Protein backbone atom coordinates (compact mmCIF):
# COMPACT_ATOMS: atom_id res chain seq x y z
CA UNK A 1 0.00 0.00 0.00
CA UNK A 2 2.81 2.38 0.93
CA UNK A 3 4.69 1.54 -2.29
CA UNK A 4 1.54 2.22 -4.30
CA UNK A 5 1.12 5.61 -2.62
CA UNK A 6 4.77 6.44 -3.32
CA UNK A 7 4.32 5.37 -6.94
CA UNK A 8 1.31 7.63 -7.27
CA UNK A 9 3.24 10.53 -5.71
CA UNK A 10 6.04 9.98 -8.21
CA UNK A 11 3.50 9.94 -11.03
CA UNK A 12 2.04 13.24 -9.83
CA UNK A 13 5.53 14.72 -9.53
CA UNK A 14 6.32 13.69 -13.09
CA UNK A 15 3.03 15.19 -14.26
CA UNK A 16 3.93 18.50 -12.63
CA UNK A 17 7.27 18.81 -14.44
CA UNK A 18 6.40 21.23 -17.17
CA UNK A 19 8.56 23.42 -19.33
CA UNK A 20 7.86 26.47 -21.45
CA UNK A 21 8.37 26.25 -25.19
CA UNK A 22 11.08 28.73 -26.21
CA UNK A 23 9.27 29.54 -29.44
CA UNK A 24 5.58 29.85 -28.61
CA UNK A 25 5.47 29.94 -24.81
CA UNK A 26 3.20 26.92 -24.45
CA UNK A 27 3.51 24.75 -21.37
CA UNK A 28 4.88 21.36 -22.35
CA UNK A 29 5.26 18.21 -20.32
CA UNK A 30 8.97 17.61 -19.75
CA UNK A 31 10.24 14.32 -21.19
CA UNK A 32 7.06 13.86 -23.21
CA UNK A 33 6.83 11.25 -25.94
CA UNK A 34 8.50 12.11 -29.23
CA UNK A 35 5.15 11.88 -31.02
CA UNK A 36 3.61 14.54 -28.78
CA UNK A 37 6.68 16.75 -29.15
CA UNK A 38 6.46 16.40 -32.95
CA UNK A 39 2.73 17.19 -32.86
CA UNK A 40 3.48 20.35 -30.88
CA UNK A 41 6.26 21.40 -33.26
CA UNK A 42 3.95 20.95 -36.26
CA UNK A 43 0.98 22.64 -34.56
CA UNK A 44 -0.56 25.89 -35.79
CA UNK A 45 0.37 27.96 -32.72
CA UNK A 46 4.02 26.87 -32.64
CA UNK A 47 4.43 27.21 -36.41
CA UNK A 48 2.82 30.66 -36.36
CA UNK A 49 5.14 31.92 -33.67
CA UNK A 50 8.13 30.43 -35.48
CA UNK A 51 7.17 32.29 -38.66
CA UNK A 52 6.76 35.56 -36.76
CA UNK A 53 10.14 35.12 -35.08
CA UNK A 54 11.81 34.38 -38.43
CA UNK A 55 10.24 37.48 -39.98
CA UNK A 56 11.42 39.66 -37.09
CA UNK A 57 14.95 38.26 -37.33
CA UNK A 58 14.98 38.87 -41.09
CA UNK A 59 13.88 42.45 -40.54
CA UNK A 60 16.58 42.99 -37.90
CA UNK A 61 19.24 41.71 -40.30
CA UNK A 62 18.02 44.00 -43.07
CA UNK A 63 18.00 47.04 -40.75
CA UNK A 64 21.39 46.27 -39.20
CA UNK A 65 24.13 48.52 -40.51
CA UNK A 66 21.74 51.08 -41.97
CA UNK A 67 21.58 54.50 -40.39
CA UNK A 68 18.28 56.21 -39.64
CA UNK A 69 18.97 58.54 -42.59
CA UNK A 70 19.36 55.57 -44.97
CA UNK A 71 16.13 54.02 -43.72
CA UNK A 72 14.22 57.30 -44.17
CA UNK A 73 15.61 57.68 -47.69
CA UNK A 74 14.58 54.12 -48.58
CA UNK A 75 11.03 54.78 -47.32
CA UNK A 76 10.87 58.01 -49.36
CA UNK A 77 12.08 56.16 -52.44
CA UNK A 78 9.40 53.53 -51.97
CA UNK A 79 6.56 56.00 -51.44
CA UNK A 80 7.36 58.77 -53.95
CA UNK A 81 7.18 58.36 -57.71
CA UNK A 82 10.60 58.26 -59.39
CA UNK A 83 12.15 61.63 -60.11
CA UNK A 84 12.00 62.39 -63.83
CA UNK A 85 15.41 62.02 -65.35
CA UNK A 86 16.85 64.81 -67.49
CA UNK A 87 17.85 63.63 -70.95
Ligand SMILES: [Zn+2]
Nearest residue numbers: 021023024046
Ligand atom coordinates in the same frame (compact mmCIF):
# COMPACT_ATOMS: atom_id res chain seq x y z
ZN1 LIG B 1 5.96 25.77 -29.15
